Amino acid sequence: MQKMIEQLKFDGKRLIFRNYGFVFFSLLMPTAFYILFTQINRVQIKTFSAEYMGSMMVYSILITAIMGVGNFMERDRNQGLITLLKITNRNLNHYYISICFWSLMMNIFTIVILGTTAILINHVDLSTMQWVTILGLVWLGQIPLLLLGIAISHVKRQETLTILGNLITFPVAILSGLWWPIQILPRWVQNIGNKLPTYFLNDMISSTVNNAKINWNDVQGLGVWIVGLVAVMTVGTIITRRKGRLARG
Amino acid sequence: MTNAIIVNNLKFNYGNQQVLQDVSFEVQPGKVVGLIGENGAGKTTLLRILLGLLKTNMKVSILGHRPGMSQSVASMFQGDLKLPGVKVGEILAEVAAQYPNPKAPQTVLKELNLSDLAHHYLNDLSGGQLRRVTFAMTLVSNASLIFLDEPTVGMDVNARQDFWINVDRMKNEGKTILITSHYLEEIQQTADQILILKDGKIEFDGTLNELQKQYLTTQISFETKRKGSIFRKLTQVQAIEQNGNKIKISSTNGDATLRDLVPYLEEIQHLNIIDASLENIFQTITRGEKNNAEDD
Known part of the structure; x- marks a missing residue:
């Protein structure tokens, strides 16, 4: 338990409190986008301001997972922290649990900041149950994005990871309708966009803020992404381990 | 007492490339071992296997366990550890939390004259300072078996001195230490056992005295108009x-060779006689220098 507590203390400071990249890209930027776009679209303010709050939450989670966690883990690997933990700790369970915990905390910060902004500026009025549901959805919806972040953190070069991160984050944000409604995109683009995990999460939050039932297809879609990514990562881990194993024994 | 390290007929391949071939050696508890070899000799691969970072089904025992399973192993490795947002004191506390009987980070920092760095961020440190902090992490662990992978790279003269003083201190505390290095000179004062690795094979396993007995040569140089082949x-x-x-x-055998050289003394100039340095011995072993006289 002491090891876990130390790991949480160690990661909390560097992932959140001293991580200015997170504060800017995951908190300030989505909040600024939210204020900007909801003030422009005053006509539809009643529904749009709550739905767009959800979109910006998903966008922030995407940035945190791909650009934040992915980068952090790549750096931890290349700078020797992972090796150090493997030697001292025998396995990396504490490390991964800690990263996932702080990632969730980062996303809770996002909900608090964006939610408070939505309440104060656009008078978004949700019940406690709706906020709790959003929290639960964020917890579930971050899993495939986190897995994607962990997967791309295995890229060896920082430069490649940055390019890959940009290539994933911004197209995914646009295609899944986080910046503007997916309905304005061409049909074939919509067909790609509505299969992305960010689309499923955004759609579920949108249903929640509109007091509608959560679409079962969204839950299934997220489930498929989670199972698929876990399978890909398991196969990748097995191949990597075999590469380092003896050819002759 | 079981030996701290036992390696039997270890082989290791990366794909089709054989990196280690039939490597066997044992290390007694409390001994300091120097693992010497040129770049690409297989030192780091061997170290990674001993630490459990590379898996093998060969018989390797570390403190009576399979590699990676003992709670009392620490390593100073070659990573930079330039982690943003992490202070020196914090990384030492993180390491201390992983071991059953660690030393207090503040005590270790004081021992290494690094107390001033406790509140510095890792990514603000110079390369030499980072190496010293990495060594401090090894000391904090208070582990009984310690691996030091080219530990003095990037350290200045004073830091090297401090480093070797602390290695001696750890040795006196009864710790088993395996140090990898390119340089035989560097570890000759401290090492009880020397392993020389060449092309994935152990070329020498013994003490420094045994090494000198086996490989000591005298270098006799001079100028002459005679053909080199007649001196063979x-x-x-x-x-x-x-x-x-x-x-x-x-x-x-320098004395015997010089006795035979006496008849030629009138024909030679600038005679110079020196015993081979450890560096020469190392080169002889790792490069397999042979008679390369050019007959003219």
Whole structure:
């Protein structure tokens, strides 16, 4: 338990409190986008301001997972922290649990900041149950994005990871309708966009803020992404381990 | 008592490339071992296997366990550890939390004259300071078996001195230490056992005295108009190099060779006699220098 507590203390400071990249890209930027776009679209303010709050939450989670966690883990690997933990700790369970915990905390910060902004500026009025549901959805919806972040953190070069991160984050944000409604995109683009995990999460939050039932297809879609990514990562881990194993024994 | 490290007929391949071939050695508890080899000799691969970072089904025992399973192993590795947002004191506390009987980070920092760095961020430190902090992490662990992978790279003279003082201190505390290095000179004062790795094979396993007995040579150099080949018949000549008039003879028994050289003394100039340094011995082993005299 002491090891876990130390790991949480160690990661909390560097992932959140001293991580200015997170504060800017995951908190300030989505909040600024939210204020900007909801003030422009005053006509539809009643529904749009709550739905767009959800979109910006998903966008922030995407940035945190791909650009934040992915980068952090790549750096931890290349700078020797992972090796150090493997030697001292025998396995990396504490490390991964800690990263996932702080990632969730980062996303809770996002909900608090964006939610408070939505309440104060656009008078978004949700019940406690709706906020709790959003929290639960964020917890579930971050899993495939986190897995994607962990997967791309295995890229060896920082430069490649940055390019890959940009290539994933911004197209995914646009295609899944986080910046503007997916309905304005061409049909074939919509067909790609509505299969992305960010689309499923955004759609579920949108249903929640509109007091509608959560679409079962969204839950299934997220489930498929989670199972698929876990399978890909398991196969990748097995191949990597075999590469380092003896050819002759 | 079980030996701290036991390696039996270890082989290791990366794909089709054989990196380690039939490596066998044992290390007694409390001994300091120098693992020497050129770049690409297989030192780091061997170290990674001993630490459990590379898996093998060969018989390797670390403190009576399979590699990676003992709670009392620490390593100073070659990573930079330039982690943003992490202070020196914090990384030491993180390491201390992983071991059953760690030393207090503040005590270790004081021992290494690094107390001033406790509140510095890792990515603000110079390369040399980072190496010292990495060494401090090893000391904090208070582990009984310690691996030091090219530990003094990037350290200045004072830091190196402090480093070797602390290695001696750990040795006196009864810790088993395995140090990898390119340089035999660096570890000769401290190492009880020397392992020389060449092309994935152990070329030498023994003490420094045994190494010197086995490989000590005397270098006799002079200038002459004679052909180099005529000196081959001298007693105990191991190798001859000739460059124009300059001849360098490596002898396994300098006195005997010099006695045989007396008849030629009138024909030679600038006679110089030196015993081979440890560096020469290392080169002899790792590069397999042979008689390369050019007959003219």
